[in-house]
Amino acid sequence: MSRNFLILMTVLLPLFAVSAEPLAAGADSQLEAVPTAPPVTARELIAGAIDLTRGRTSYARMSMLVHRPDWERKSSLVAWTRGREDALIRFTEPARDAGNATLKQGNRMWTFTPKLNRTIRLPFSLMSQSWAGSDFSYNDLSRTDKLLKFYDLELIGTDEADGHLIYTIEAVPVDDAPVVWGKEEIVLRDDYVLLSQTFFDQSLIPLKRMETLDIGELGGRVFGVRMRMAKLDEVDHYTEVHYLQADFDLSLGDDLFTLFALKSGATPESLGSAGIE
Amino acid sequence: MPVRLLLQLSRRNLLRHRRRTFMLLLAISVAVSGVTFMNSLIRGFQHDMREAVVVNMTGDIKVLAPGYRDDPSIENSFVLADGWAPDLPVDLVDGWAARIKVPAVILSERETRGIQLVGVDPASERISFIGSVSYAGEPLASPEDARLLVGKALAEQLQTAVGRRLVIMTQGSDGLNREAGFRIAGIYDADGTGLEKAFVFTGVSALQRLLDAKVVTEVSIRLREEGSSAAEGFSARGRLMDYFTGLDVLRWQELEPQAAAMFAFADSAIFIWFLIMMGALIFGLVNTLITSVMERVREFGMLRALGMRPGSVVVQVVLESTLVMALGVLIGLGIGSLLVGWLADGIDLSAWAEGVELAGMRSLLVPRLLPGDLLLVALMSLVFGVLASLYPAWRAVKVKPLEALRR
Numbered sequence: 001m002s003r004n005f006l007i008l009m010t011v012l013l014p015l016f017a018v019s020a021e022p023l024a025a026g027a028d029s030q031l032e033a034v035p036t037a038p039p040v041t042a043r044e045l046i047a048g049a050i051d052l053t054r055g056r057t058s059y060a061r062m063s064m065l066v067h068r069p070d071w072e073r074k075s076s077l078v079a080w081t082r083g084r085e086d087a088l089i090r091f092t093e094p095a096r097d098a099g100n101a102t103l104k105q106g107n108r109m110w111t112f113t114p115k116l117n118r119t120i121r122l123p124f125s126l127m128s129q130s131w132a133g134s135d136f137s138y139n140d141l142s143r144t145d146k147l148l149k150f151y152d153l154e155l156i157g158t159d160e161a162d163g164h165l166i167y168t169i170e171a172v173p174v175d176d177a178p179v180v181w182g183k184e185e186i187v188l189r190d191d192y193v194l195l196s197q198t199f200f201d202q203s204l205i206p207l208k209r210m211e212t213l214d215i216g217e218l219g220g221r222v223f224g225v226r227m228r229m230a231k232l233d234e235v236d237h238y239t240e241v242h243y244l245q246a247d248f249d250l251s252l253g254d255d256l257f258t259l260f261a262l263k264s265g266a267t268p269e270s271l272g273s274a275g276i277e
Numbered sequence: 278m279p280v281r282l283l284l285q286l287s288r289r290n291l292l293r294h295r296r297r298t299f300m301l302l303l304a305i306s307v308a309v310s311g312v313t314f315m316n317s318l319i320r321g322f323q324h325d326m327r328e329a330v331v332v333n334m335t336g337d338i339k340v341l342a343p344g345y346r347d348d349p350s351i352e353n354s355f356v357l358a359d360g361w362a363p364d365l366p367v368d369l370v371d372g373w374a375a376r377i378k379v380p381a382v383i384l385s386e387r388e389t390r391g392i393q394l395v396g397v398d399p400a401s402e403r404i405s406f407i408g409s410v411s412y413a414g415e416p417l418a419s420p421e422d423a424r425l426l427v428g429k430a431l432a433e434q435l436q437t438a439v440g441r442r443l444v445i446m447t448q449g450s451d452g453l454n455r456e457a458g459f460r461i462a463g464i465y466d467a468d469g470t471g472l473e474k475a476f477v478f479t480g481v482s483a484l485q486r487l488l489d490a491k492v493v494t495e496v497s498i499r500l501r502e503e504g505s506s507a508a509e510g511f512s513a514r515g516r517l518m519d520y521f522t523g524l525d526v527l528r529w530q531e532l533e534p535q536a537a538a539m540f541a542f543a544d545s546a547i548f549i550w551f552l553i554m555m556g557a558l559i560f561g562l563v564n565t566l567i568t569s570v571m572e573r574v575r576e577f578g579m580l581r582a583l584g585m586r587p588g589s590v591v592v593q594v595v596l597e598s599t600l601v602m603a604l605g606v607l608i609g610l611g612i613g614s615l616l617v618g619w620l621a622d623g624i625d626l627s628a629w630a631e632g633v634e635l636a637g638m639r640s641l642l643v644p645r646l647l648p649g650d651l652l653l654v655a656l657m658s659l660v661f662g663v664l665a666s667l668y669p670a671w672r673a674v675k676v677k678p679l680e681a682l683r684r
């Protein structure tokens with residue numbers, strides 16, 4: 001039951017990765033700034049990460065593994081996103097779940113089950129429930145820029161590894177923030193690749209953690225291609241998302257993020273609006 | 278008719294068989310004290326039930342927007358004029374409160390629950406249970422207080438504590454979702470976990486800000502106990518209806534028909550108990566009276582031979598029965614009242630708390646003795662006494678003086 005946009009960004013919008021050119025440029029300028037760490041603030045880091053996603057579109061094919069002590073389930077899904085507002089996710093495997101889909105338009109979400117041939121608008125009471133049986137909740141999928149709005153951000157550590165600066169940011173929700181966590185700890189690389197995000201309860205006991213297991217390059221971008229969300233108070237409870245294919249900056253029409261597309265199983269190709277810019 | 282003489286005769290007959298009279302008195306007083314005690318328990322239950330309904334956010338009379346009962350959301354709300362107060366006699370109204378009550382979802386780090394979120398003005402909530410519960414932490418300070426009061430059972434489910442933040446999600450007046458973080462001011466310990474799990478309180482102004490609407494969903498009015506008779510309730514309702522045109526003005530009986538039906542049933546239950554107890558007693562009474570009459574066949578024959586009219590014979594037997602009954606009723610009421618007094622602190626039913634709660638009662642059943650009930654028991658017992666003596670009296674009248682004297 002996380003409530004943070006970063007998860008959405010990293011799981012379903014692999015847009016944290018900057019494209020190759022700015023990354024190279026960044027590296028150059030950093031070389032000159034060494035040895036002292038560049039004067040970045042936590043706010044700038046988070047805002048920068050968010051800005052990367054503004055207006056961008058993406059397509060991704062991925063597998064999801066839900067792991068429990070006594071069982072495991074693997075499924076495949078495809079997802080299209082546009083900016084931080086719109087997303088369409090569709091399961092392709094296993095056959096039992098194939099066709100199940102979730103549509104997000106801003107804060108509103110719908111699910112579609114082909115077996116019932118029904119779309120259901122998710123009431124807010126359901127938003128904190130587990131999404132597709134995983135350790136992600138619907139809320140995890142629907143967050144926007146809460147980190148900037150409702151948290152006091154502080155850079156609490158800077159490290160260096162593999163030629164990158166690693167920033168640790170502590171995010172403490174402001175007093176009336178609609179956030180249940182006591183604090184969050186976000187570890188971010190200087191190219192905005194999220195390395196981990198830990199959620200603490202209000203007595204500052206860590207409850208769950210999202211970790212990047214593999215960083216790779218897909219669709220011309222570098223980002224965490226394998227990520228795991230684990231419950232820390234339960235042994236062996238985690239969900240892993242593995243990116244198999246990704247494309248960015250496609251032209252996706254408005255008609256993809258509609259109830260019609262959700263129900264009809266449409267793809268950008270079938271809608272005739274596909275194509276890489 | 279020489280009543281004094283008849284009284285004297287009756288009294289002597291009773292005293293002649295002291296043991297028999299004593300047993301009869303014992304039977305009557307046990308029955309009457311039983312009925313009295315049972316009555317007070319039923320009254321206690323009835324009072325509890327009404328109290329539970331009225332105190333648990335219903336009130337005696339409630340003003341609601343039409344449609345709120347079908348869809349209790351902020352869309353079915355109304356604007357209450359600033360400075361409004363019920364236009365009712367001061368000695369009738371115990372208190373009133375304007376609230377917002379909307380369904381909401383409450384989230385902690387670990388759990389999510391559906392609840393009723395109630396925006397209140399803490400000063401006016403002495404009319405509901407929240408005004409008299411005990412707290413860990415502190416109560417709300419004002420209508421502006423944007424903190425929460427959470428029930429103990431709910432706090433346990435959510436695994437949270439005073440001072441922690443919870444997130445509330447609910448629907449605003451524009452139909453869109455609202456969410457906000459609220460700190461817990463206090464955790465209340467109500468009588469029964471049902472309430473604790475259902476209601477979460479915050480300041481009404483704070484909630485209005487969250488919902489973007491300067492409205493309320495209900496006005497609840499509590500009447501003084503002595504004033505809350507059906508007639509008073511109806512007239513108060515009429516006055517309110519005149520003011521709140523277009524809104525639903527409902528009495529608690531209409532809001533909680535199930536409780537109202539139980540309440541009405543309790544009235545009949547008192548009567549049914551009385552009939553059962555007295556029915557059993559009456560056969561004993563009749564039997565004893567017949568025995569006593571049959572023993573005195575010669576005496577009645579003699580009296581008749583000396584010129585006593587049949588009517589006087591009847592009166593004599595009826596008087597006997599009534600005397601015993603009156604004495605028994607007095608003793609019975611005394612014993613019953615003592616019993617009730619002995620249990621005045623209430624009977625602890627907490628061992629069966631869950632079942633008891635289902636029946637709409639509290640875990641402490643306090644018997645209630647109503648003077649009206651005592652009078653009813655006394656009068657009805659006397660009527661039953663007279664009825665019971667009619668057959669023996671008829672047997673006494675049937676005695677033929679000549680035959681009786683020859684025996």
